[in-house]
């Protein structure tokens with residue numbers, strides 16, 4: 305096993321981000337690693353086969369909290385990582401308020417694959433649904449606080465001070481019930497119903513291009529959502545006409561990055 309306080313030489317941060325909050329904190333970490341003399345590369349999970357991950361580098365997992373857990377593609381990515389002999393790994397998740405089923409179970413899952421847990425933090429960022437109005441100053445302050453926390457976490461990793469709490473016994477049960485929300489019960493899709501305001505939609509096809517799981521298709525020029533939708537809110541957030549509604553209603557979109565940041569090669 306690698307020592308807990310070894311300074312990473314090269315770090316690959318694999319990020320998944322629905323609406324951009326997680327991408328921002330992953331970038332803040334990448335920049336901070338570079339300032340500390342550590343080479344860091346950002347890799348979008350959607351573009352990566354986890355089996356190809358270079359286990360000679362330190363690995364970072366950056367993801368949003370969703371339904372008290374994280375999105376199914378993130379768990380799939382983690383499941384697909386190669387077994388290692390002590391590769392250092394850290395976790396950073398972004399959330400609005402609270403998460404229950406991710407930090408401990410993620411540590412256990414990675415340890416079982418031979419990874420050395422270097423540290424994990426949860427970073428509060430602006431919510432990306434339900435908001436009727438967004439106060440730009442409050443949003444900017446929250447984002448800055450989140451990025452500051454991400455930079456401090458980076459320093460802790462480099463200096464060997466970070467930690468990752470262990471999994472509590474009941475957290476497996478909690479995680480299993482959270483995952484049912486996406487799985488058989490399909491509760492997430494029931495609570496996050498997307499629809500299109502056809503008066504506003506100009507059939508630009510951007511939603512289809514942005515969707516991380518291929519859940520949007522255009523039929524007769526009109527977007528349709530399949531049951532694959534994981535409610536990441538990307539399409540609704542970045543629709544230039546704000547034509548995608550949540551539960552039939554308009555809400556304040558969360559757009560911390562550019563739509564192109566999800567499709568460009570920005571590793």
Ligand SMILES: Cc1cc2nc3c(=O)[nH]c(=O)nc-3n(C[C@H](O)[C@H](O)[C@H](O)COP(=O)(O)O)c2cc1C
Pocket residue numbers: 320321322323324325326327367368369370371372373398399400401402403429430431432433492496534535536537
């Ligand atoms: C479907 C869905 C479920 C969410 N569940 C939670 C949750 O359980 N707890 C929480 O604090 N925030 C929750 N959030 C808020 C996001 O975790 C938060 O805004 C996050 O920073 C979004 O990151 P992203 O922009 O990278 O997707 C949820 C958001 C969505 C869209």
Ligand code: SF4
Pocket residue numbers: 498511514515516517518519520529532533534535536537538539540
């Ligand atoms: S349809 Fe929209 S909300 Fe659903 S997974 Fe695709 S981009 Fe995310």
